Amino acid sequence: MSDPILELSAVHTDIAQYHILQGVDLTVPRGGVTMLLGRNGVGKTTTLRTIIGHWQARSGSLRFNGTDITSMPTPARARAGIGFVPEDMGIFSDLTVEENMILAAASGPLDPARMQWIFRAFPPLKTFWRAEAGNLSGGQKQMLSIARAMAEERKLYLIDEPTKGLAPAIISTMASALRDLKAKGASILLVEQNFAVAKALGDTAAVMDDGRIVWAGEMAELASDAALQDRLMGLSMEAH
Known part of the structure; x- marks a missing residue:
């Protein structure tokens, strides 16, 4: 793969006494959407937080846009062009x-x-521009969370489960906004449990299990192979 935007090599990350990432090798191509998939608790969120620097890798290396960021603090990673949308949204209520x-x-x-x-991507944000963020609905808060990452142009967006718990109409709005972001040339690493969204948005995919990447390839290949889905994740996308 030529000129990836992000490369993780043999990354190990500990949280307290727990060894969460156990040698993660992950490549994110430039200018596409990479889905990071897997069952709950296998290390997907820890991977994103290690990339942005909220957790420090104990060993291994992280290269972003050609630069080693393994020891770089979080603010410097953000200034280098990484945007992060956490699962808990991270807005100021x-x-x-x-x-x-x-x-x-x-x-x-x-x-x-x-x-x-x-505003075209998320019309409610214009409607509630002067409102306190804590008064927004769950879907509107998620829109704001993603919009905050989009406030400036980023080279890479790390997005953790943006459609979790949202109504189908809001999920459609989210997917459309992320599609537009991709069309502008952004690279996106997306953790997503909604497989219809993963199939619709993903160009490539990586599947995690027990703190490691156990499969990586084209999203279309994974989406078309129910047996592979079952082997890797214990479920079929066709049922979700």
Whole structure:
């Protein structure tokens, strides 16, 4: 694979006394969507948090856009062009939607053209621009969480289960926004339990089990092989 945006090599990460990542090898191609799949508790969220630097890898290496970021602090990784959308959304409930977005645009004022694009992707954010984020619905909070990562152009977006617990109409809005983000040339690493979304958005996929990547390849190959899905994850996408 030529010129990947992100490469993890033999990454081990511990959380307290627990050895969570046990030699992760992961390559994320540039300019596409890579789905990070697997059962609950196998290390997907820890992988994202190790990439952004919330957890420090005990050993192994991480290269982003040609640079070794293994020992780089989280703010420097963000400045280098990595955006992160955590599973718990990470918004400031006591601040307005506008204030949340202003804080996310660390390099300067919000770009009007980019904000118009975000408003087209997530119309409720324009409607509730002056409202406190804590008063938004669950789906609207998730929109804000993703929009905060999109406030500035990033080279790589790490997104952890953006459709979890959302209604089908909101999931459709999320998928459309991520498709638009990809069309703008962004690279995305996406943890997702909704296999219909994974199949629709993913270009490539990596499957985790017990802290390791156990399969990697084209998303279309995984989506078309129910036996492979069952072997890797104990389920079939056709049932979800």
